[in-house]
Amino acid sequence: MYVGIDFHKKNTYVTRMDQQGVITESINLKNELGNLEKFVNTIEPEDHVVLEATGNWQHFYELVEDKALDITLSHPAKTRAIASAKIKTDKIDSEMLAHLLRADLIPVAYIPSRETRDLKEVLRYRASLVSVRTSIKNKVHAILSKNGIICPYSDVFGKKSLLWLATLPVRACYRTSLDGYLAVAGTLSFEITKIDEDIHEMAKASDDARLLMTMPGISFYSALLILSEIGDINRFPSSGHLASYAGLVPSVYSSGGKTRMGRITKTGSKYLRWVLVENSHHAIRGTRRFEDLYGRVVVRSGKNAAKTAVARKMLVSIFNMLTKHEVFQDIQEVNHGQGAGERAEVIASPRSS
Numbered sequence: 001m002y003v004g005i006d007f008h009k010k011n012t013y014v015t016r017m018d019q020q021g022v023i024t025e026s027i028n029l030k031n032e033l034g035n036l037e038k039f040v041n042t043i044e045p046e047d048h049v050v051l052e053a054t055g056n057w058q059h060f061y062e063l064v065e066d067k068a069l070d071i072t073l074s075h076p077a078k079t080r081a082i083a084s085a086k087i088k089t090d091k092i093d094s095e096m097l098a099h100l101l102r103a104d105l106i107p108v109a110y111i112p113s114r115e116t117r118d119l120k121e122v123l124r125y126r127a128s129l130v131s132v133r134t135s136i137k138n139k140v141h142a143i144l145s146k147n148g149i150i151c152p153y154s155d156v157f158g159k160k161s162l163l164w165l166a167t168l169p170v171r172a173c174y175r176t177s178l179d180g181y182l183a184v185a186g187t188l189s190f191e192i193t194k195i196d197e198d199i200h201e202m203a204k205a206s207d208d209a210r211l212l213m214t215m216p217g218i219s220f221y222s223a224l225l226i227l228s229e230i231g232d233i234n235r236f237p238s239s240g241h242l243a244s245y246a247g248l249v250p251s252v253y254s255s256g257g258k259t260r261m262g263r264i265t266k267t268g269s270k271y272l273r274w275v276l277v278e279n280s281h282h283a284i285r286g287t288r289r290f291e292d293l294y295g296r297v298v299v300r301s302g303k304n305a306a307k308t309a310v311a312r313k314m315l316v317s318i319f320n321m322l323t324k325h326e327v328f329q330d331i332q333e334v335n336h337g338q339g340a341g342e343r344a345e346v347i348a349s350p351r352s353s
Contacts, residue, residue, distance in 0.1 A: 003043065004098030005051040006090045007060050012036065013090035017098040026091060036063055043069050050101040052076050052093070053109045058117070065114075074100075078107035112231040119202065120228040124271065126195050126221065133157075133188040136181050140165070143174050143181075157185055199224060211321055215314065215328040216286025217279040226318060229272040239319035246272045248312040264308060276311035283314055288331040290314065 001024070006013040009031070016025040029035050040063045043049060049064055049071040051057055057073065064071040074097060100106050112120070140156055147170050153161035165178060203209040203220035212223040236242040243249050247266040266273065283290040290310045298306035321328060 001044070001047045002098045002102045003047055003049045004094040004096070004101065005049060005060060006094040006097065007051055007054060007057060008090070009056060011090070012039075012060065013094040014039065015091070015094040015098045017095075017102060019102065021099065021102060023095065023098075026094070028090070036060060040064055040067060040069075043067070045069065048072070048101055050074055050097045050106055052079060052097060061111070062114070072101060072106055073109040073111050075107040075109040110231060110235060112228070116228055116231060119224065122195070122199065122202075123221070123225045123228055126192065126199065127225075127271065129188055129192050129195070133185055133192070136185045136188070140178065140181050140185075143170075143177055147171075147174060157189065196221065208322060211325070211327060212318060215283065215317060215321070217281075217283030217290075217314070219279075222275050222279055225271060225275050229269045229275075230322075233319065233322040236319065239316040242319050243312050243315050245269060246276065246312075246315055248273055248276070248308065248315060272315075273311070276314050277307055280307045280310040280314065284310055289317075292331070 002017045002019075004015040004017070011031055012029040014025070014027040014029060015023060017023050027039070029039055036059075040060075043064065047070065049069060050073075051061055051064075051071060052074045053076055061071060061073060079097070079100070097106075111117075137156055141151070144151055149168070149170075151161060151164075153164070155161060156165070162182065165182060168178070170178065200220050203213070203224050206224065206227070208227055209220065209223040212218050212226060213220060218226070230236075230242070230245075233242075236245065240249070244265070245268040247268045247270070248264055251263060251265050280290070280294075284294045284307075285291070290313060293313055294306045294310050297309045301309075317328060320326075
């Protein structure tokens with residue numbers, strides 16, 4: 001049997017289909033405690049299950065995974081491209097998934113191991129805490145701006161700045177807001193420090209994380225986040241495919257024999273793209289390779305494009321490091337007999353464009 005699952009937050013629509021494409025059962029399940037578990041127990045070992053990778057796919061997928069049953073995760077965007085319809089209902093979606101699975105036309109989404117999925121959740125939790133703290137920081141700056149005050153410190157949540165904010169003479173309404181935001185920020189900083197300790201220990205135990213940390217700009221957190229978002233590096237045949245997965249390649253418009261390159265696609269892993277762009281300025285200051293690239297691109301395209309170019313080049317180096325199991329090496333000065341100071345690239349693996 002082929003079982004198509006259209007999984008949502010409150011309900012799940014199930015279609016069972018035989019090898020001839022005849023629908024034998026259609027069920028609309030309420031996602032109540034025990035309902036999904038009971039349904040999963042009705043799946044036979046020889047059945048094939050397909051589930052679309054919506055935002056909450058993990059729960060149902062892991063129920064089936066725990067039973068060691070055959071389940072395929074469908075890539076939602078590619079599935080819609082294959083089987084778009086003007087009339088769209090949960091029942092139709094479930095039937096279409098079953099039909100595509102029977103015809104072996106499901107565009108399969110990559111699923112990392114549960115260990116990697118758990119690591120990813122921890123790292124994204126840390127990223128969410130930092131994001132909330134940044135939002136609080138912006139609100140504090142907004143209060144200062146309303147009062148015509150400029151913070152004399154680079155970090156508004158630094159030790160000296162916190163002491164300064166605690167005694168800042170402002171009206172009662174702003175004092176209430178400032179004290180509340182500072183209290184929330186203190187709690188967030190405590191939680192971030194606590195989770196950082198756990199992440200640091202995880203990074204020290206990972207050979208690949210220690211390898212990535214030889215690249216300037218890659219911390220223990222960044223290394224683990226990159227690894228968790230990439231998953232199995234061998235699933236990418238080239239560094240270009242990895243850059244495409246991170247959405248760091250330019251979009252291409254081709255028509256009438258003319259080809260034009262546009263902005264980066266920003267498809268794929270937004271966290272992988274984010275961590276590389278965020279750390280690019282550290283890499284620029286720490287290596288000649290990335291500093292030179294940044295200098296060339298910033299002149300013609302501006303700072304944002306230059307940082308993106310560095311992020312893409314970092315990912316190329318990361319691909320080479322992970323596939324070759326070699327540490328990062330920067331450009332070095334060598335003498336080829338044509339004058340001291342001539343440059344040659346000494347890198348961890350062969351050059352990739």
